[in-house]
Amino acid sequence: MTQKTVQTTDATQPEVLRQHAEQQYAHELAALAEADSHPRPPRWNLSPRAVLTYLLGGMAGDTEITPKYVGERRLMEIAVATLATDRALLLIGVPGTAKSWVSEHLAAAISGDSTLLVQGTAGTDEQAIRYGWNYARLLAEGPSEAALVESPVMHAMREGKIARLEELTRVQSDVQDTLITVLSEKTLPVPELNTEVQAVRGFNLIATANNRDKGVNELSSALKRRFNTVVLPVPDSLEDELSIVIRRVDALGRSLGLPEVPPALDELRRVVTVFRELRSGVTEDGKTKLKSPSGSLSVAEAISVAVGGLTLAAHFGDGELTSRDIAASLVGAVVKDPVQDQQVWNEYLETAIKKREGWKEFYLACREVS
Numbered sequence: 197m198t199q200k201t202v203q204t205t206d207a208t209q210p211e212v213l214r215q216h217a218e219q220q221y222a223h224e225l226a227a228l229a230e231a232d233s234h235p236r237p238p239r240w241n242l243s244p245r246a247v248l249t250y251l252l253g254g255m256a257g258d259t260e261i262t263p264k265y266v267g268e269r270r271l272m273e274i275a276v277a278t279l280a281t282d283r284a285l286l287l288i289g290v291p292g293t294a295k296s297w298v299s300e301h302l303a304a305a306i307s308g309d310s311t312l313l314v315q316g317t318a319g320t321d322e323q324a325i326r327y328g329w330n331y332a333r334l335l336a337e338g339p340s341e342a343a344l345v346e347s348p349v350m351h352a353m354r355e356g357k358i359a360r361l362e363e364l365t366r367v368q369s370d371v372q373d374t375l376i377t378v379l380s381e382k383t384l385p386v387p388e389l390n391t392e393v394q395a396v397r398g399f400n401l402i403a404t405a406n407n408r409d410k411g412v413n414e415l416s417s418a419l420k421r422r423f424n425t426v427v428l429p430v431p432d433s434l435e436d437e438l439s440i441v442i443r444r445v446d447a448l449g450r451s452l453g454l455p456e457v458p459p460a461l462d463e464l465r466r467v468v469t470v471f472r473e474l475r476s477g478v479t480e481d482g483k484t485k486l487k488s489p490s491g492s493l494s495v496a497e498a499i500s501v502a503v504g505g506l507t508l509a510a511h512f513g514d515g516e517l518t519s520r521d522i523a524a525s526l527v528g529a530v531v532k533d534p535v536q537d538q539q540v541w542n543e544y545l546e547t548a549i550k551k552r553e554g555w556k557e558f559y560l561a562c563r564e565v566s
């Protein structure tokens with residue numbers, strides 16, 4: 197008989213396409229833990245203050261901590277403080293406002309483990325949140341500890357860690373309500389074994405939810421009451437949004453192993469400007485009203501457009517990010533509906549971009565691909 201071995205990848209190797217936050221920022225987390233002299237809640241790897249520094253950036257001894265979240269400090273303080281209480285944290289906001297990103301980094305900083313994750317979908321069932329069974333064992337031995345398959349939530353309860361539940365509002369309401377016992381009684385009964393798993397101190401849950409999506413299931417008020425809600429906003433200013441894009445594009449470019457392309461600030465600024473103008477329905481100078489296309493035009497998409505442009509520049513251009521590279525990926529992000537959005541986009545080009553000083557090359561490049 198041939199033995200099958202399970203192939204595991206060593207995730208600490210740079211070969212991994214995307215490292216978990218706790219792997220990628222291991223050195224920052226270690227430096228923070230060492231320099232941290234403030235009290236830590238039970239089973240937290242860092243004090244709330246150090247978690248905040250990890251999120252917003254700063255210094256830990258001589259190690260520089262890069263900012264992960266750009267935005268209001270108070271929001272992150274509330275998020276971190278919530279996790280130290282018995283209430284769970286719900287991050288809501290429009291797409292691309294860093295809900296998943298913040299949730300991953302919070303779990304990494306607090307528990308050193310951001311992988312206890314349940315992805316909510318319309319098909320998520322109670323088993324995904326509570327526990328399931330290894331059916332071969334269940335049939336052979338009947339219900340037993342060994343036949344039980346823990347969900348990430350159950351695992352987090354046992355170990356006193358942070359569990360994450362993505363896209364909570366996509367999960368059907370009756371399944372969502374499974375969380376009520378977990379969050380209020382802090383226990384998960386296993387009637388088949390006549391036992392329960394009681395959450396250990398340190399356990400908490402971060403859920404994310406999108407409030408502008410098709411097919412969302414509102415949370416019941418019983419469940420809502422168990423959460424502290426933090427609304428993550430779209431970045432206030434062009435400069436904030438630009439700094440997010442620059443930072444993420446740089447990091448993504450490196451992880452994709454793209455040849456070095458000098459950061460073309462002007463081009464990135466243009467992408468962010470176009471996104472902001474179309475999103476808000478008015479030009480930055482406030483003078484011209486615009487129609488908005490159907491897509492969400494989030495920061496996340498601006499980042500993808502920039503990375504797309506950089507990839508074109510790196511592989512097919514002369515190593516410099518130009519308007520042509522940007523235009524090629526930008527149009528695809530804006531025009532999601534070939535009829536309506538195309539019209540909105542053409543109108544935007546003609547009324548807002550054509551006459552704008554210094555944007556001639558960009559205008560022509562967009563015309564070429566539109």
Ligand SMILES: Nc1ncnc2c1ncn2[C@@H]1O[C@H](COP(=O)(O)OP(=O)(O)OP(=O)(O)O)[C@@H](O)[C@H]1O
Nearest residue numbers: 264265266267291292293294295296297406495496
């Ligand atoms: N304020 C911000 N600070 C730092 N990064 C941000 C910010 N806003 C957006 N981003 C970046 O946007 C990207 C997308 O974020 P993320 O996937 O977390 O969005 P989301 O809110 O979960 O969206 P969705 O609702 O589509 O799931 C991340 O790479 C993140 O770095």
Ligand SMILES: [Mg+2]
Nearest residue numbers: 295296297404
């Ligand atoms: Mg998300």
